Amino acid sequence: MSIRDVLSPFTAWKNLFRDPVTIADPLNERPGAARYRGFHKNDMDKCIGCGTCETICQNGAIDMLPVSGVPAKLGDSGLRPRIDYGRCCWCALCVDVCMTGSLTMSNEYKWVESNPDLFRFTPGVDKKHWDNAELGYQRHAEKHLTPGERVEMPELEPAARIGSFTEIVDGYSIEQAKLEADRCVSCGLCIATCPAHMAIPDYIKAVRDGDYERGVQLLYETNPFSQVCGRVCTHRCEDSCAARHEGDPIAIRWLKRHIIDQVPQEKVLELIGKPAAPTGKKVAIIGAGPAGLTAAFDLARKGHAVTVFEAQAAAGGMTRYGIPEYRLPYDALDKDIAVITAMGVDIQYNQRVGTDIAMQQLQSDYDAVMLAIGLHQGRSTRIPGSDHPQVRKAVDLLRQITTGEKIEAPKSMVVIGGGNVAMDIARSMARLQLQQHGEIRVTLTALEDKAHFLADPVEIKESLEEQINILDSRGPQACVIDDSGKLLGLKTWKVLSIFDAERRFAPQYDESDEQIHEGEMVVEAIGQMADVSLLGNELTEKLEWNRGRIQIDSNGRTSENWLWSAGDCVKGPDVINAVADGHRVAISIDSVFTQQEAKS
Amino acid sequence: MAYQPDRSQYPQKKADGTLDIDLASGKYLKLWQGPQHPGITGNMAIELTVCGDEVVEGKTHVGYLHRGFEKLMERRTFMQCFPIVCRICVPEPDFNEYCYAAAVEELAGLEVPELAHWIRTLILEMGRINSYLMYLGGQAGAFGQGVIGQWTTYVRDLMLDRFEELTGARIYHMFIIPGGVRDNLPEGFAARMETTLQEIESTLGDVERVMFHNAVFKKRAVGVGIIAPELLDSYGITGPNARAAGVAKDVRKDQPYLVYPELDFEAVTGKDSDIYTRADVRRRDLLLSIDLIRQILVKMPKSGAVMTKLPNVLHWKIPRGETYIRGECSRGEYGYYLVTDGSGYPRRVNVRGPSYTHSIALFERLVVNANISDVAALLVSLHTYPPEIER
Structure with missing residues (x-):
């Protein structure tokens, strides 16, 4: 201790002459820092109501609630986050996991209310003065807490696949599938989009957990065609996937296939269990495609006796006779069908209703009849020369390939059409050409320009890889035939527009831009229709029709109370819709049976 | 080590080892200091038994601030624990934030970008400054010297401004996230930080003159509350409490972490x-x-990534494992013991806050024979924060 210790404290007096540093009024304007985590904002145009913010919030401060004026639609649940500022801790994890980047924070931190209930608010809906604040916490790509890139699906290289009908897609390994499944945020937007409302987030969780048996049970709750849908589903679910906003959508289709690939067939049968005890009711189903067999599966599991009449020698309908083997191998399809027949479904092959057995017979012999005959008749362009024997329909050719009939592949050919069927036939014929002639000369002409092709982008990409010559905006005018009657090719004009002002089909051409595409064969792949001749004149007269298709109600029932119809022949356009239709019809038939039981 | 205070002139021990304090005799008095008391750091209480103005026995009572963090974390995903810690x-x-993030990263096998290590170190040192500034105000205040706290609170507020512009928040920064840190330094941060540091240095000059070269402070503080160096290990004493006893215990030097090996410094020690x-x-x-x-x-580094790629945090599972991550905070060794069982939730989290050992066992020993008027200063001098006692 020294004299300094006595005097030194008095230096504090120098502060007598300093201005106070305290801010007198706490309500003075003092903007928060540029990255301040202040009050929330939500961009209503970007928010899809996926609810990841609600999931991550460890305080339970966020509730997803319906909001007036925001309807649910494809890829948008219609729900919006309401935040309780009595619980929020401003950690901004909700901002970090937001799938669209719609949820952000302003740098505003002052909000005075006398009613505490008002501190529970829906950002973006309840207008606030900080809604347009430029500063505040934002999320940039680096901060995003869910991975954006899809695990690439291993598949055969073009050179390896073009020579045969071997399946192109290999399927995920367990490690790859887990990585891909890990990306899912379980928002469930996909469930609403899937026509069959499959429990997608749950079965993806089963992949993450490695619990494939649970996965199979979940698949079979809504879809007995997992082998098929795991390969060729149009996967609209992926269009509504929340992950697509920041990267690739989850490969939902491939994960479904992965589950079913992991479980042996006997185990699948064991997992789904035996059907219910027989009810004594009999159902006839015409057509063993996805719609008919789905209904058959559901009805058989309820104990009803189901007989399926199939005109072809094998079941599967368009999935077998329309989809090439490199996309859907027959043994995969057979596995799905084997599960269905194991439920006691009796499939009568080579039984063409209308020829081998009459509709009236079915009406009298069965308690209910379902029509699920698909679209097996190809449409014609009806251009000059289209009646030439070397002008073929794509569906007929595809059916011939499946049945194993010998097809003399032409050395050169032209396909008319830009949809998936056109790609299927072009790629199938290319394989045959390579096998028979050692080179591929297939030209595909489509009305649409490349940006508006009807085929899946992956089909177009793979077709190009397989040396298909794809020409867009070409309108077929005539099949060119020489004097000896030999088909030389197809004449096309440049398409200027396809639809008129009222969106009616009325193509306009530039006649000066004419091309002749060389081809010993021309294949029309411009659409299909149902062959309803089996109905007979009397029934055709009695039924109500809607623009060439049988009129059905929301349950798939026709105007005749004993007859239901489903699948491509009444609705379309794909396997999963057919499956969903099949379920609806099965529920409807079963409820009619239940009502009949109750009355008797 | 058995607790053997000198009790020659104070109550005898009963057969069961407790003190024979006969309150009815009028010789002893029970005094509660806290849980609401200006001389207590945070919410805890000391039950003092005094004889005249000397403390015969002191018992600490904690739990007023218990929020069950460790248990809460067992019911939250790894990312959801981040805003809690x-x-x-x-x-x-x-x-x-650092210890939790580092523990998660180690068990999940994540590599954190180098820049994030530097920013983490920067934040930890900024936090240390704030903590010490608060302490200095409290220590002086415990002796009735209010002005020091006014000065240090002001400069602490300037450092909070730096925290705000760097992390987006002033108190709970929630910036050191598993996988890295949330952002790089804002534009012009270094210059503003230098201004703040100069202001703090200037204030510390005043603090040294007014608090440390002060006859009253020295009379009250010198020779009071001595921790014998041989107690350090048996009582788990770390940080400045240990270094003031002449033992250079500093995790930054002893078990270097983050970028401390690349920084030039020596542990600060005292001897009395x-x-x-x-x-x-x-x-x-x-x-x-x-x-x-x-x-x-x-x-x-002036640029680079600050976050590593994380798996989907909504269902992030971490393989079975356990780890202990430590760091030198302003009170001593801070540590997180994390056990994972392969699920999406921590199996067990144990937080080792230095206040636990300092303010319970050590304090109960030091307070015996202390003067009542020194009790507050003694507790503050151990620099304890009750929330970390009651995780």
Whole structure:
């Protein structure tokens, strides 16, 4: 201790002459820092109501609630986050996991209310003065807490696949599938989009957990065609996937296939269990495609006796006779069908209703009849020369390939059409050409320009890889035939527009831009229709029709109370819709049976 | 080590080992200091038994602040724990964020980008400065010297401004996230930080003149509350409490982490181990932190990634494992013991806050024979934060 210790404290007096540093009024304007985590904002145009913010919030401060004026639609649940500022801790994890980047924070931190209930608010809906604040916490790509890139699906290289009908897609390994499944945020937007409302987030969780048996049970709750849908589903679910906003959508289709690939067939049968005890009711189903067999599966599991009449020698309908083997191998399809027949479904092959057995017979012999005959008749362009024997329909050719009939592949050919069927036939014929002639000369002409092709982008990409010559905006005018009657090719004009002002089909051409595409064969792949001749004149007269298709109600029932119809022949356009239709019809038939039981 | 205080003139022990305190005799008095008391750091209480103005026995009562963090974390996903941990220590929350993040990263096998290590170190040193500034105000206040707290609170507020522009928040920064840190330094941060550091240095000059070269402070603090160096290991004493006893215990040096191996510094020590020495060690440690921040801002990379790619945090599972991550906070060794069982939730989290050992076992020993008027200063000199006692 020294004299300094006595005097030194008095230096504090120098502060007598300093201005106070305290801010007198706490309500003075003092903007928060540029990255301040202040009050929330939500961009209503970007928010899809996926609810990841609600999931991550460890305080339970966020509730997803319906909001007036925001309807649910494809890829948008219609729900919006309401935040309780009595619980929020401003950690901004909700901002970090937001799938669209719609949820952000302003740098505003002052909000005075006398009613505490008002501190529970829906950002973006309840207008606030900080809604347009430029500063505040934002999320940039680096901060995003869910991975954006899809695990690439291993598949055969073009050179390896073009020579045969071997399946192109290999399927995920367990490690790859887990990585891909890990990306899912379980928002469930996909469930609403899937026509069959499959429990997608749950079965993806089963992949993450490695619990494939649970996965199979979940698949079979809504879809007995997992082998098929795991390969060729149009996967609209992926269009509504929340992950697509920041990267690739989850490969939902491939994960479904992965589950079913992991479980042996006997185990699948064991997992789904035996059907219910027989009810004594009999159902006839015409057509063993996805719609008919789905209904058959559901009805058989309820104990009803189901007989399926199939005109072809094998079941599967368009999935077998329309989809090439490199996309859907027959043994995969057979596995799905084997599960269905194991439920006691009796499939009568080579039984063409209308020829081998009459509709009236079915009406009298069965308690209910379902029509699920698909679209097996190809449409014609009806251009000059289209009646030439070397002008073929794509569906007929595809059916011939499946049945194993010998097809003399032409050395050169032209396909008319830009949809998936056109790609299927072009790629199938290319394989045959390579096998028979050692080179591929297939030209595909489509009305649409490349940006508006009807085929899946992956089909177009793979077709190009397989040396298909794809020409867009070409309108077929005539099949060119020489004097000896030999088909030389197809004449096309440049398409200027396809639809008129009222969106009616009325193509306009530039006649000066004419091309002749060389081809010993021309294949029309411009659409299909149902062959309803089996109905007979009397029934055709009695039924109500809607623009060439049988009129059905929301349950798939026709105007005749004993007859239901489903699948491509009444609705379309794909396997999963057919499956969903099949379920609806099965529920409807079963409820009619239940009502009949109750009355008797 | 058995507790054997000198009780020659105080109550005899009963057969069961408890003290024979006959309150009815009028010789002893029970006094409660806390849980609401200006001389208590945070919400805890001391039950004093005094004889005249000397303390015969002191028992600590904690639990007023118990929020069950460790248990809460067992019911939250690994990412959801991240906003919770900072609340375990209010004045210096960043150590919780760092230790938790580092433990998760180790068990999940994540590599953190180098720049994130530098920013983490910067934040931890900024937090240390704030913690010491608060301490200095409290220590002086415990002796009735209010002005020091006014000065240090002002400069602490300037550092909170730096925290706000860097992390987006002033108190609970929630910035050191598993996988890295949330952002890079904002534009012009180093220059503004230098201005703040100079302001703090200037204030510390005043604090040294008014608090440390002060006859009253020395009379009250010198020779009081001595921690014998042989107690250090048996009582788990770390940080400035240990360094003031002449033992250079500093995790930054002893088990270097983050970028401390690349920084040039020596652990600050004292030798007298009393309240005054501990205060002085903290003041000099604060100056060291200022120097470390300057070194960091010069040496750190100017650009680069601050976050590593994480798996989907909504269902992030971490393989079975256990780890203990430690760091040197302003009170001593801070540690997180994390056990994972392969699920999406921590199986067990144990937080080792230095206040636990300092303010319960050690304090109960030091308070015996102390004067009542020194009790507050003694407790403050151990620099304890009750929330980290009651995780």
